[in-house]
Amino acid sequence: MSAMTAAMDAVLDADRALVTLLIEVQLPDHTIRLIAGSGVLLWNGNTFSGADPLFGTLKAIDDISDGTGDEAPALGFSLLPPSDTAAALLSSPTYQGSPVYVWLAGVYPTTGNVVPDPYLLFSGELDQPTLTIDRGQRQVDFDCVSAMERLLDDDEGARLSDAFHQSIWPGETGFANITGIEKTIYWGVATPAGALATGGSGASAGNFEAA
Numbered sequence: 693m694s695a696m697t698a699a700m701d702a703v704l705d706a707d708r709a710l711v712t713l714l715i716e717v718q719l720p721d722h723t724i725r726l727i728a729g730s731g732v733l734l735w736n737g738n739t740f741s742g743a744d745p746l747f748g749t750l751k752a753i754d755d756i757s758d759g760t761g762d763e764a765p766a767l768g769f770s771l772l773p774p775s776d777t778a779a780a781l782l783s784s785p786t787y788q789g790s791p792v793y794v795w796l797a798g799v800y801p802t803t804g805n806v807v808p809d810p811y812l813l814f815s816g817e818l819d820q821p822t823l824t825i826d827r828g829q830r831q832v833d834f835d836c837v838s839a840m841e842r843l844l845d846d847d848e849g850a851r852l853s854d855a856f857h858q859s860i861w862p863g864e865t866g867f868a869n870i871t872g873i874e875k876t877i878y879w880g881v882a883t884p885a886g887a888l889a890t891g892g893s894g895a896s897a898g899n900f901e902a903a
Contacts, residue, residue, distance in 0.1 A: 697809045703798030714740050714795040714810060715750065715769070717818065719787055724771075726750045727797075735797065735806040747782060748773045751831060753794070767794065767814050767836040772829065779830040783823045790818045792836045814838070 696704070703711065713728040714735065727733055728750060730742035743749045754768035773779040781787070794814040798807035816838040824831045854867035 696811045697807075699807045700796075700798050700809065700811060703800075703807050708801070710799045710801050712797055712799060713753065713813075714793075714797045714806075715753070716740075716791075716793045718791040720790065722746055728753065733797070733799065733804070733806055735810065747771055747778050766838065767792070767816060768834065769836070770831055770833045772831055776830070779823055779825075779832060782832040783821045787821070788818055792816050792818055792834075 712733070714733070715724070715726045715728070716738075717724040724744045724747055725738055725740045726744060726749070727740045727742055732739060732741045734740075749772050751770040751772050753770075771782060773782055792814070793812065795810035796813050797810035799805070800807060814836070816836045818834055819837045820835045822833040822835075824833065854865070854870075857867045858864060
């Protein structure tokens with residue numbers, strides 16, 4: 693059974709399938725909406741075109757990898773910015789983490805309209821940009837990772853304490869009034885050598901043990 697709609701399946705089964713990729717990058721101050729090719733397509737109330745007025749055109753897009761083991765799905769694509777300013781902005785750390793979406797879209801040949809419900813191929817975020825300047829051409833290559841990448845964080849540096857807890861969830865005071873903790877618990881780091889914790893209230897020196 694196909695994961696696509698009946699309309700999309702019909703387009704792909706046609707003798708002359710007309711398909712393209714819709715690419716959307718939601719930057720903090722601008723949204724890039726491109727198609728793989730030239731022209732203009734309207735979908736979901738938005739305009740996708742072959743060139744963005746600020747950040748140029750799509751040069752290439754890599755195959756989307758599914759990811760195996762401890763790897764999340766990934767995607768790479770390249771933009772050709774029209775100016776040094778645009779290239780510098782695309783390489784800015786403030787753009788890292790911006791949402792990225794890629795759809796496979798069918799197009800009706802007779803009308804040029806997008807077939808309803810394009811198939812979402814990738815949903816993730818910008819990770820690492822690489823700027824290359826050669827022979828008068830500026831190119832920014834992006835590595836993108838799936839939102840599942842967040843699940844692979846190892847929580848290094850996390851602490852079981854009120855201060856750390858509120859640094860992640862401000863105002864959540866679930867740890868504020870905890871008392872009588874008998875043993876220090878270390879998250880994301882190795883237990884410091886020689887760390888000691890009491891075995892309980894009123895314990896004698898003989899009840900101390902290494903954490």
